[in-house]
Amino acid sequence: MLIQVHRIDENGFYVEPVLIESEEELYETVTMFEETPEGERVQYTTQQKRADIMEIAPPEGLFRPRWVEGEWTEGLSQQEIDELTKPKPLTPSDMELLQQENASLIMKVAALEMQNEQQAQDQAALIMELTEKGVL
Template identity: 35%
Template sequence: MKQIYQIDTNELFVAPVIFDDSPVVTENEDGTTTSTVPQIPNDCVETAPPNGFYKPKWNGAEWLEGATQDYINSLHAAPSPNNVELLQQQNAQLLLQSAQQAQTISDLQNQNAAIMLQLAQIQPGGAS
């Protein structure tokens, strides 16, 4: 028994396969025996694909990277946020906006009070 590696019609790695390479003994009509060693299937290779490849591809002599750079980059892209994450982000933005608006209102109220005080001091009959 030994492990071999199955490839598809594009010569891309599919899966490891256990292959029984034990000799097969058959008895002939004349009473003699014949021993044959099974051949590995055409869609398999004996050389293991190296670690680190995204889509190992067999070129007939060695394994190469079969994935395009765009494919590899897409695997490393940050995952898009789900609905809950989006709502959390929007909620945080709205809370910040609300706090900024509350501060603006408070500032405007203070300015309005200062103006009212100045007007009261300027008007005849107002406090001096």
Template identity: 25%
Template sequence: MKAVPKVNTDGLYLEDTLVDDAFYGVVPFYAPLPELPPETDPEAADEPEEEVEEAEPEIAGYVVGVPVPQGLYLPQFDLAAWEAREEDVQTDPTGYWVEGLTPEEIEELTKPQPQEPNPVDLLGEELTAMKLQSIQQQSLIGSMGSELATTKLTTIEQQQTIASLGSELAAAKLEIIQMKGGMAQ
């Protein structure tokens, strides 16, 4: 047994089918005939039978005993050239196979398609984004801590200055009071 291609009535490849190893050539295969419903009418049994026309089977495609050459995207068997060939001429039978797609269709098929990101990659990207955000937040917290420390130091210095000025003011008032007291005597 060997696998050979089946083609539709236009010669376009459909699928492979198994045949005997000695098979060669092109043989039609037929579409299944519609089943006629059985007659169940009792009166019809008494009447003489009318001749039922047998439906002629319709060719659905061909089994081709010629191997398909490599490199065709949609193989198409040239049925007309096969029928017109001369039996005694020895030629390469794979020459009856042609490409069934246009160059534009082939280009579209072979164009690199964008890859769907895989879930692990997406999780990795999310984790990286979260780490970057965490680093930025830590940096912001660090700089805000430095600003807070600087502000506290400034506040402590200002409080010391205010306390110092308060002491000087109290000393000056005391001196003024003492001077007024010495004049009053």
């Protein structure tokens, strides 16, 4: 059966969820040395709980969870949280930009159509004048 635990960095900040296969993976073997009263150096090994793995999940609502003295705390200052949560300035969406561009193009097409109509009228007037004068 897989168990989900939570990895932290050397400063206690949450890194990622981790799946382990057994509770044995929560412990690591540590080799220690001790000096006896006679001055001999004795080596022994022991199992101790890994410092980078927490079994307790960080609670919802923390911006940057941090494990401190046996509990999850907020790892960001209030100023950092305020900066993250301040409203972003509204920028036009892609759709709004396309709508604005479309409206501008429609206005340009209308202006060109009016100019084309005026040129057609001017051309008709010139043809009429040339016909009246017998040039055509």
